[in-house]
Amino acid sequence: MCGRYSIVIDEKKLREQFGRQLQLPVEGLPTNYNVAPTQQGLVITGSKPEQLSLFRWGLVPFWAKDLKIGARMINARSEGIEDKPSFRKPIRERRCLVLADSFYEWQRHEGGKTPMRILPADGSLLVMAGIWESWRPKDDPESPVFTFSIITGAPNAEMAPVHNRMPMLLSQEQAQSAWLDPRLPLPEVLELLRTPPDGTLEYYPVSAAVGNVRNNGAELHEAV
Helix, strand or coil: CCCEEEECCCHHHHHHHHCCCCECCCCCCCCEEEECCCCEEEEEECCCCCECEEEEECCCCCCCCCHHHHHHCCEEECCCHHHCCCCHHHHHHCEEEEEECEEEEEEEECCEEEEEEEEECCCCCEEEEEEEEEECCCCCCCCCEEEEEEEEECCCCCCCCCCCCEECECCCHHHHHHHHCCCCCHHHHHHCCCCCCCCCEEEEEECHHHHCCCCCCHHHHCEC
């Protein structure tokens, strides 16, 4: 499960990791310490690999009657993703990279649970494997809504004590390029969805305030 993450990204760092020709969204580079379902997330799609776009978090299948289903489709399990009605077409044709600096997960323990901020151990930006979809409202079909899901799978060693699921990460440039390649055969696409190597991530406890979507400031990144 990945239900909250953060987008606090320095443009210089972004361009160093993804190339200086990467085009930013027309709205500019957002800052969000507490990205929640149905909010806007940063993605790079296979159809526009040089463009950084803002899509709505929570995939809405093209056949859905309305946007409400998206709140329940923020994650897509990697196991059997190719056969799921909502995901089988996107995994083949509409894959994306979901960019962030960290994500949050709640570690259960006796007496409650504690939110953890989880981020790459090497200081790089977090690149999560995602799928996207275009949904057109019946009353305005010329104004599509672009949505996405984050793909999750089994945890690695550092994530296992925190939660039994984690985002599937694409840390190597070669893997990111392959993920966005629309010509990549499905078996090779699925092969990229592997649990990240142990030691990829680090984490620390943060304030319970992150559980309330109304809270959105730098204090959510501070260790407690």
